[in-house]
Amino acid sequence: DIQMTQSPSSLSASVGDRVTFTCRASQGISNYLAWYQQKPGKVPKLLIYAASTLQSGVPSRFSGSGSGTDFTLTISALQPEDVATYYCQKYNSAPRTFGQGTKVEIK
Amino acid sequence: EVQLVESGGVVVQPGGSLRLSCAASGFTFDDYTMHWVRQAPGKGLEWVSLVSWDGDNTYYADSVEGRFIISRDNSRNSLYLQMNSLKTEDTALYFCTKDMSSSAWSAFNIWGQGTMVTVSS
Numbered sequence: 019d020i021q022m023t024q025s026p027s028s029l030s031a032s033v034g035d036r037v038t039f040t041c042r043a044s045q046g047i048s049n050y051l052a053w054y055q056q057k058p059g060k061v062p063k064l065l066i067y068a069a070s071t072l073q074s075g076v077p078s079r080f081s082g083s084g085s086g087t088d089f090t091l092t093i094s095a096l097q098p099e100d101v102a103t104y105y106c107q108k109y110n111s112a113p114r115t116f117g118q119g120t121k122v123e124i125k
Numbered sequence: 126e127v128q129l130v131e132s133g134g135v136v137v138q139p140g141g142s143l144r145l146s147c148a149a150s151g152f153t154f155d156d157y158t159m160h161w162v163r164q165a166p167g168k169g170l171e172w173v174s175l176v177s178w179d180g181d182n183t184y185y186a187d188s189v190e191g192r193f194i195i196s197r198d199n200s201r202n203s204l205y206l207q208m209n210s211l212k213t214e215d216t217a218l219y220f221c222t223k224d225m226s227s228s229a230w231s232a233f234n235i236w237g238q239g240t241m242v243t244v245s246s
Contacts, residue, residue, distance in 0.1 A: 019187075052232035054170070061239065062162075062170060067225065067232035105170050109230050112184035114160065114172040 020045045022106055024117035030125045037093040039120045041106030046086045050110035053082055053091045056119075057102045065104075066091065098124055127151035127235050129221045134240030141211050145240055147204040147221030152235075155179070155199035156227035161206050163217035164239075173219070174206065178227070189215075211244045218242075 021044040031037050041051065049069040054062040064073045066082040069089055079094040093100055101124055106117040133145040145161070161173040174185045174195040183195050194207040204221055218239040225234035 050230075054233075056170070061220070061236045062233075063236075064225070064232055064234050073234070103169075107170075107172075107232065109232055111230070112175060113186050114175065114230075116162075116170040116172060119169045 019113055020047065020108055020111075020115060022108055022115050022117040024104075024106055024120050026120060027118065028121040028123070030123045031096050032125045033096055033098060035096045037096050037122065038090055039104065039122075041084075041089040041091070041117050043087045043089075043108060047108045047110045049085050050108055051082075051084065051089050052107045052109060053080075054105045054107065055100075055102045056105065062105065093122075096122070096124070129223070129235055129237035131219060131221050131237045131240035134219065134242045136243045136245060137211055138246050139211060139213055139244055141244070143208045143211065143242060145206040145208065145219055145221075145242070147237060149202045149204065149221075149223075152223075153227075154197075154202040158224040158230065159197060159204045160222050160224075160233065161195060161204075162220045162222055162233070162236075163215075163242075164220070165214075165217040168217075171217070176204070208242070211242075213244050216242060216244045 023042045051069045053066040056062045070082045081092045103119045103121045105119045128150045130148045160175045176195045192210045196205045220239045221237040222233040224231045
């Protein structure tokens with residue numbers, strides 16, 4: 019099975035900072051990659067699909083890139099409401115594996 | 126409004142069985158592949174199982190293969206997860222979710238609020 023590895027596991031940044039974190043697949047998955055945001059005590063929310071397509075209603079400060087095995091999620095200017103754990107997920111085949119998550123906090 | 130509502134979560138003893146349900150509304154249920162995803166307390170998301178739109182194809186995570194059975198009743202707009210031989214490590218919040226596309230495997234755009242399963246003696 020393909021494994022999904024996210025880094026870092028957590029980060030702390032200031033409001034307004036540009037934040038980037040990564041997701042690596044153990045084998046190529048083309049662009050079958052999604053990013054989810056889960057705020058504390060809340061249900062996961064789809065942010066990006068097809069590696070770089072922003073889900074409707076998601077702020078434009080979020081962007082995704084990558085293809086094959088290496089992917090990134092960028093927040094161009096971190097906001098207090100972005101405090102959450104972010105998960106990547108492959109969906110080219112089963113199992114639809116998630117990464118272990120990156121927890122984002124405000125410094 | 127598109128909605129998924131899970132039910133059936135309880136406290137159960139190790140080795141026991143449980144059936145979770147998910148009621149769907151606001152979309153054409155039998156067009157979409159459906160999934161169960163779980164989250165143990167303080168841990169990350171773990172994909173558990175999927176069932177194709179017609180119920181003919183199912184897949185499971187290795188951690189539940191042979192113990193859990195996913196099914197659906199399109200006439201009732203409902204998804205189910207039969208959980209057998211439960212272990213303490215199955216303790217988690219179980220989410221029902223759906224593919225966003227009806228024509229290809231895709232990301233999960235709608236999630237239920239989850240139902241809590243606790244396996245403990």
